[in-house]
Amino acid sequence: MSKRIITVLLTLLSLNSFSQKENKEDSIILKKLYDTSLLNGKSYSWLDYLSNQIGGRLSGSINAQKAVEWGEKELKELGIDKVWLQPVMVPKWTRGVTEFAYIETTPGNTTNVPICALGGSVPTPIGGVKKPIIEVKSLDDLKTLGTDKIKGKIVFFNRPMQADLISTFNAYGGCVDQRYSGAAEAAKYGAVGVLVRSMNLRLDDFPHTGAMSYGDLANMDKIPAAAISTNGADLLSSMLKLNPKIKFHMNMNCRTWKDVKSYNVIGQITGSEFPNEYMAVGGHLDSWDLGDGSHDDGAGIVQSMEVLRLFKEIGYKPKRSIRVVLFMNEENGLRGGKKYAEIAKNKGENHVFALESDAGGFTPRGFSFDCDVDNFKQVQSWKPLFEPYLIHYFALGGSGADIGPLKKDGIVLAGLRPDSQRYFDYHHAKNDTFDAVNKRELELGAATMASLVYLFDNYGVK
Structure with a gap:
């Protein structure tokens, strides 16, 4: 056997060994994320407070402001590097007395x-x-x-x-x-x-x-x-x-009033290696007023907050700066998402990845992606890591409304995709309440989001 062939074989064996080592390390991190979310999670108790102590959070309402104050307080208590409020003018519409027909x-x-x-x-x-x-x-x-x-x-x-x-x-x-x-x-x-x-x-x-x-x-x-x-x-x-x-x-x-000031709530863990590369994860803090907005989108809010808490809990230090963004006014204006993207652009911030949860707190099935082919191939290579958790859906097409304005060349946008069969039974209705959310399903979704964020942080975008 020639020296050249031996060299090639040794190189392939070395690469295979390295790949197996990587997969094992990643599997250990994902298991820690899922275990911590399921055994010591905080998403469900957060949702309990947001839904039952604050309630429906229609843009421009007193409850929306209470939710802003709550989100800021909870993120500060996580002990992350930075928490701030980002002002945004939002529409104010009120329903008035109950309709009759x-x-x-x-x-x-x-x-x-x-x-x-x-x-x-x-x-x-x-x-x-x-x-x-x-x-x-x-x-x-x-x-x-x-x-x-x-x-x-x-x-x-x-x-x-x-x-x-x-x-x-x-x-x-x-x-x-x-x-x-x-x-x-x-x-x-x-x-x-x-x-x-x-x-x-x-x-x-x-x-x-x-x-x-x-x-x-x-x-x-x-x-x-x-x-x-x-x-x-x-x-x-x-x-x-x-x-x-x-x-x-x-x-x-019902009645439409003048626009009022509200806020996106933002928390950040600053990256240890690439602090100027930003990864955002979030949902929308506002909801309609008929129920308490537990599925739409209280679930997405607490799952996004949980991503940062899980990283802190397991001792993972991100390479890139990871932000949780609690967007305001997705339901009737998308002002929060647009404002966040506008300020990011004006500051020259380099967002490389964004993930949104806005499809309810049901059992996670996977993700949809708005990205190029190379990044999607990278995602597909991670499928074996998710299989033990029954996450199997990885598809091109769509991400989330609030992160959509961030779209540019080179960024990966993703949306959590839970089982959707029951979602529209509750969407925008009076029965979208805390009792309709299953604790375990919510926690699985939070861990699934944290896992994807970890993988993109660890390997970067293509």
């Missing part, structure tokens, strides 16, 4: 149904609005019907989420346009109000709110917009088939 078949013969105002909606006239109602399945249906059939009526958008799609987020994306743009489009044809089927795959009596937009409509042309529960939507649709002349009454007292 009924279906009227004949004068005096009514059936109450559950509704809620969509975020950003104008109120109804004092005493409410009662008008004939017309059912449509899409925005395109408005064009087909035209002004003659729509003017003076309430438009009822009744396109359900597509139940045969395994990805519930794809199902959500396939029908959310009616919630977001329905009022703006219906107003162009003379509608006096809009009712939207809740974005929910389950049949229940919880209406689901969410952001909507009037586009460039003048204030005088804006019409009230509400969501109706899925049971209510099915009932209304059935009654319309029997009697197209029924009327719908809704009364809402």
